[in-house]
Amino acid sequence: MAKTIMIQGTMSNAGKSLIAAGLCRIFKEDGYRVAPFKSQNMALNSYITEEGLEMGRAQVVQAEAAGVKPSAAMNPILLKPTNDSGSQVIVNGISIGNMPAREYFAYKKNLIPEIEKAFHSLSEVYDIIVIEGAGSPAEINLKQDDIVNMGMARMANAPVLLVGDIDRGGVFAQLYGTVMLLEPGEREMIGGLIVNKFRGDKTILDPGLQMIEERLHIPVAGVVPYMDVDLEDEDSLGDHLAGKERTERAAVEIAVIRLPRISNFTDFQVFSILPEVHLRYVDRVSELGKPDMVILPGSKNTVQDLLWMRQNGLETAICKLEGAGVPIFGICGGFQMLGESLSDPHMVESESAASTIRGMGLLPVRTVFGKEKTKTRVSGSCTGIGGIFEDLSGMDVEGYEIHMGETTRSLPPLTYIMESQSGSHLAKMDGCQKGNVYGTYIHGFFDKEGIAGTIIKALMEQKGLTFEPGGSFCYEEYKEQQYDRLAKILRDSLDMERIYEIMGLRACLKTH
Missing domain, CATH: 3.40.50.880 (Class I glutamine amidotransferase (GATase) domain)
Structure with missing residues (x-):
C-alpha cells in the first residue's frame, strides 16, 4: 500500500494546492510513482478525464506535476456551487444532482465508502499519495462527520503538514490556534508546520519559529518564500482573477x-x-x-x-x-x-x-x-x-x-x-x-x-504592429518548466529529510 502525506491549511488559500503539487513533483523526481488525492473539492474549475468523468482542476495540476494521467479517483467528490447555499454534487466523476448545503452536510457521511474505494484504488497502484485538505481542520462547526481534513487523515493513516499563510499576517496565531482547536489525537497526527508565502530575511523569523515549536511540540518543516510560479489557481480566491500588470511589451x-x-x-x-x-x-x-x-x-x-x-x-x-x-x-x-x-x-x-x-x-x-x-x-x-x-x-x-x-x-x-x-x-x-x-x-x-x-x-x-514571438511557444512545455521550478523552490525551503521520515520512507534527496 502507498505511503501518504497530507497537506492541511490554517485557512482557504493558504497554499495547500501549490505545496501538494510541488511535493508531487519532488517525489516524481526522486523516482516514486505518486498520485494526488482530495476527497472533497469545491470549485467551478473542472476537467473531463479520458473516461468522460468530471473532476476538479487542482488535482489535474497535481497529477501533471506527478507525471500521471488525471483520474476521477483523485477527487471523488466535487462540489460545484450553483448559488450561495447549494451545489451540484459530483461523485466519482458523475453528477448525482443539486443539494442545499444543509442537505449535503447531512448526506455526506454516506459518501465515505466512495472516498475509501477511490483512495484504495490509488493506493494499490502508486508508491506515494499526496493528500490535500480543504479550508481548515479547525472549523469546529464542521468537524462532525469530517471527510476532507482530519477525518480523511485518519482514513488514510496520513501524517499531516499544517500550512500557515504569513502573507495575510498572524501566522503564529493561525498555527497555534488551529492546533489547539484540534482533539489531542488529531494534534499527534501533525508531523510538521510550514510557514508559507514569506517575504524578507528568514533570520528575523527564527525566534518565532523556535517559540511555536516549543509551545506546540511540533517541528517546523520549512519556511516557503512567496513563490513566483505561474500555475493554475484552484478557485477565485487565487491571484489570477486580479489580472496581470501591464508590461512595457504589452501591446x-x-x-x-x-x-x-x-x-x-x-x-x-x-x-x-x-x-x-x-x-x-x-x-x-x-x-x-x-x-x-x-x-x-x-x-x-x-x-x-x-x-x-x-x-x-x-x-x-x-x-x-x-x-x-x-x-x-x-x-x-x-x-x-x-x-x-x-x-x-x-x-x-x-x-x-x-x-x-x-x-x-x-x-x-x-x-x-x-x-x-x-x-x-x-x-x-x-x-x-x-x-x-x-x-x-x-x-x-x-x-x-x-x-x-x-x-x-x-x-x-x-x-x-x-x-x-x-x-x-x-x-x-x-x-x-x-x-x-x-x-x-x-x-x-x-x-x-x-x-x-x-x-x-x-x-x-x-x-x-508586428508580432515577433520568441520562437515557437508551447504551453505544455511552459507548464513543465513551472513544475520543475516549483519543486526546486520547495526542495530549497522544506526539510525534505524530515518529511520523508514522517512518511516512513528513507530520504531520497536529489541535488537540483
Whole structure:
C-alpha cells in the first residue's frame, strides 16, 4: 500500500494546492510513482478525464506535476456551487444532482465508502499519495462527520503538514490556534508546520519559529518564500482573477468578463504568459474601456449571469464594442450567451419557472438546456473561419466540453471535432462565427500550440504592429518548466529529510 502525506491549511488559500503539487513533483523526481488525492473539492474549475468523468482542476495540476494521467479517483467528490447555499454534487466523476448545503452536510457521511474505494484504488497502484485538505481542520462547526481534513487523515493513516499563510499576517496565531482547536489525537497526527508565502530575511523569523515549536511540540518543516510560479489557481480566491500588470511589451489588451458564477477561468491563462498581452478581468462597465478583445467565459449558471450582465450594463457595452469592430470570443456558457435565445424547459437553470430568454444576439445560434450534461474530450480543427481571426482556419484544436444544453446554428460551425471517450469516436460540429464574433464549447481551445499566438498576431496587426514571438511557444512545455521550478523552490525551503521520515520512507534527496 502507498505511503501518504497530507497537506492541511490554517485557512482557504493558504497554499495547500501549490505545496501538494510541488511535493508531487519532488517525489516524481526522486523516482516514486505518486498520485494526488482530495476527497472533497469545491470549485467551478473542472476537467473531463479520458473516461468522460468530471473532476476538479487542482488535482489535474497535481497529477501533471506527478507525471500521471488525471483520474476521477483523485477527487471523488466535487462540489460545484450553483448559488450561495447549494451545489451540484459530483461523485466519482458523475453528477448525482443539486443539494442545499444543509442537505449535503447531512448526506455526506454516506459518501465515505466512495472516498475509501477511490483512495484504495490509488493506493494499490502508486508508491506515494499526496493528500490535500480543504479550508481548515479547525472549523469546529464542521468537524462532525469530517471527510476532507482530519477525518480523511485518519482514513488514510496520513501524517499531516499544517500550512500557515504569513502573507495575510498572524501566522503564529493561525498555527497555534488551529492546533489547539484540534482533539489531542488529531494534534499527534501533525508531523510538521510550514510557514508559507514569506517575504524578507528568514533570520528575523527564527525566534518565532523556535517559540511555536516549543509551545506546540511540533517541528517546523520549512519556511516557503512567496513563490513566483505561474500555475493554475484552484478557485477565485487565487491571484489570477486580479489580472496581470501591464508590461512595457504589452501591446494588446484582453478583457475577460468576471461573471459572478465564472467557471474554468483557467481557459485564458495562456494569454497571461505572453508578454505582448495585458489580460484583465472586469465586472463593471466603468472597468471595461475599449480592449482589443473581449472574452465571455464559462458559467455555472448561464441564464443568471447573462441577466446580471443585462442589469449592470455590461451586455450593452459589449454589443457597442462589437459594433465598433472589437472581436468578442465566447467559451461554453459565454458562447451560449452570444446567441439569439436560451430556453430552459426542464428548469435546469431557471430558479422559478421554465422560460426562454433572449441572448445577446451576436451569433445566429439558439440553445436549449436539457437534463443531461455533456462531458467529453474532443479534438479536431478549425473550419473556414472569417473575420479578424481567419488565420485560425485549418489549425488543430483539442480540449473538453462540460455543459448543459444543445446549440443549433444557422451558419457553418467554428470547428469540426471528434469526441473520444472510452474508445468511441463521434464526429460533430462545434461553435459558430459571424463577423468578429466567435463562440465554442471547447475548454482549453486557446491552449493548443499556435492558437493563442495566431490570435495575438491578428490583434497586433490590426493596430499596425508586428508580432515577433520568441520562437515557437508551447504551453505544455511552459507548464513543465513551472513544475520543475516549483519543486526546486520547495526542495530549497522544506526539510525534505524530515518529511520523508514522517512518511516512513528513507530520504531520497536529489541535488537540483
